[in-house]
Amino acid sequence: MSLKEVMEVANGWGIWICAGIAVSVIIVQTVLFIRLSFKNAEGVGLSKDDAKKAFKTGLISSVGPAISVFVVVFAMTALVGGPMTWMRLNMTGGSAVILKSAEIGAASVGESLGSEGFTLTGLSASWFSIAANGIGWLIILFFLNHRMEKVRTKIGGGDPRWLQLLTASVTLGLFGFFAAPEILKGGGYSSSVIAGGVSMAVMLFVAKNPKLKWLKEYALGFALVIGMIFGSMLG
Known part of the structure; x- marks a missing residue:
């Protein structure tokens, strides 16, 4: 199977659907978090104007990091496909880390990203490595994140x-x-x-x-x- 055929698989409609489901979950979570934030703002001493100002500040501040991610999109799309790139860059982990984990995954089966010898085996290994890289973030957050406020309060x-x-x-x-x-x-x-x-x-x-x-x-x-x-x- 040629590299072109491998990338056709990577950009298949089935992969786009799976990635779309994952991104949809993220969008729903974002909307719910925003609604909860505004709803509970007054309970922590923030007025509606303060909440709107904080939201606008966060939105503007995200433009800079988003530009750097946008640059990485072009490289990752050519290497691991559009759906995987779109999904992973909307989830946990930095863009550079994700790209590096894809390279490690392909190298583990003796292949190189983007090379003519890149096969479905290499693509699968790179995807698995990307997923495994994100699992670490999720596990740490699941077990430790809810305890951090107690730790911070105790230290303070x-x-x-x-x-x-x-x-x-x-x-x-x-x-x-x-x-x-x-x-x-x-x-x-x-x-x-x-x-x-x-x-x-x-x-x-x-x-x-x-x-x-x-x-x-x-x-x-x-x-x-x-x-x-x-x-x-x-x-």
């Missing part, structure tokens, strides 16, 4: 101010952990991180002006785009 000792500092520190540490290796790589990687960080700081400072307060909501999205532009230009 019930002091809301300390909890805010703790949450902010953990967030900074997490982003720092992921950013540090990229900075050390130099070139486009470091320039992307630095440009994004500096632009974020500048926009937050400028947003202190009452007339430019709206910029605070868009700062993260703009910073991500600026970082990617600098990375591509200087890489």
Whole structure:
């Protein structure tokens, strides 16, 4: 079977239907979470305007990461098929991790993604590897996610101010952990991180002006785009 025939199988209507069912579940979950969030906003001290502002901020902030995923779509579609790419990039895991797991799966049966010797066996192995990669995320979330708030509250000792500092520190540490290796790589990687960080700081400072307060909501999205532009230009 030629590579063209293998990809025809990967893009078959049956696979599209299966992927569509999975994506439909995600869409329904998203709508339900949004409805629950707005419904219970006042119960946690948020007004409807605050809830709308938070929703808009999150929506705008997702544009930057979505662009990077969109770029990966082209490569993954050619390697593992459109349905699998569409489904997996709508579910758990990062795009780069998913692509790497597909390569590992194909290599486990002695094949290479996209090569002329790529068979249905290699395709099946790559799909299995992609699925196995996502299972780890789901298992950890299922057993530990509901316990994390109790852990956070216990560590914070019930002091809301300390909890805010703790949450902010953990967030900074997490982003720092992921950013540090990229900075050390130099070139486009470091320039992307630095440009994004500096632009974020500048926009937050400028947003202190009452007339430019709206910029605070868009700062993260703009910073991500600026970082990617600098990375591509200087890489």
